[in-house]
Amino acid sequence: MQIRFTQEAPDATEFQRLYDSTGWAGGVQREPEFYARALAASWAQCAAYAGEELVGFGRVISDGVLHAFITEMIVLPVWQGRGLGAQLLDRLVQHCLQQGVRDIQLFCAEGKQGFYEKGGFTPRLPGRPGMQYTRAFDSQ
Numbered sequence: 001m002q003i004r005f006t007q008e009a010p011d012a013t014e015f016q017r018l019y020d021s022t023g024w025a026g027g028v029q030r031e032p033e034f035y036a037r038a039l040a041a042s043w044a045q046c047a048a049y050a051g052e053e054l055v056g057f058g059r060v061i062s063d064g065v066l067h068a069f070i071t072e073m074i075v076l077p078v079w080q081g082r083g084l085g086a087q088l089l090d091r092l093v094q095h096c097l098q099q100g101v102r103d104i105q106l107f108c109a110e111g112k113q114g115f116y117e118k119g120g121f122t123p124r125l126p127g128r129p130g131m132q133y134t135r136a137f138d139s140q
Contacts, residue, residue: 003056003084004049005091012036014054018074043068046091048075048084055079058088060096068096070106089119 010018012032019025019035039045043064048056056075062068070092075085096104107130108116113123124130 001050003087005087006047006049007045007095008047009039009042009045009059010047010054010057012039015039015057018054018057018076019072021076022074044092044095046088046095048088050079056084056088058085058092060092062096062101064099065101066103068101068104070104073106085115086119089116093120 009015012035016030016032016035039059041061042059043062045057045059047054056079058070058073060068060070070089073085073089075088093104096102104121106116106121108121
């Protein structure tokens with residue numbers, strides 16, 4: 001089946017279904033409006049459709065000048081291993097570069113480092129790992 005790519009954000013319900021297919025929600029149920037707000041805050045995105053079904057998606061959060069952060073690189077499990085993720089990643093990277101943004105970062109899910117290395121990414125240098133804010137979650 002032919003894949004159609006678009007730079008338009010998908011419907012929030014479609015995105016929620018795709019997001020939930022990864023298990024990233026951790027069993028937390030959220031309304032589609034939650035996902036709509038996240039999508040609206042994107043600087044750029046790329047959606048992949050097989051027919052009318054959203055089968056892949058990635059987005060970029062950026063200031064549009066200095067930094068870009070690729071997030072939510074998702075491909076439906078039944079579509080993984082067909083090069084779809086690589087195409088999504090390349091389209092997002094090319095958009096950043098065309099806009100003059102050269103500092104492109106992302107977080108990598110465990111076991112996916114090789115995928116991103118094939119796409120031109122390298123691990124951060126030792127002693128320069130990222131940090132994540134967790135204090136607000138300690139009491140929950």
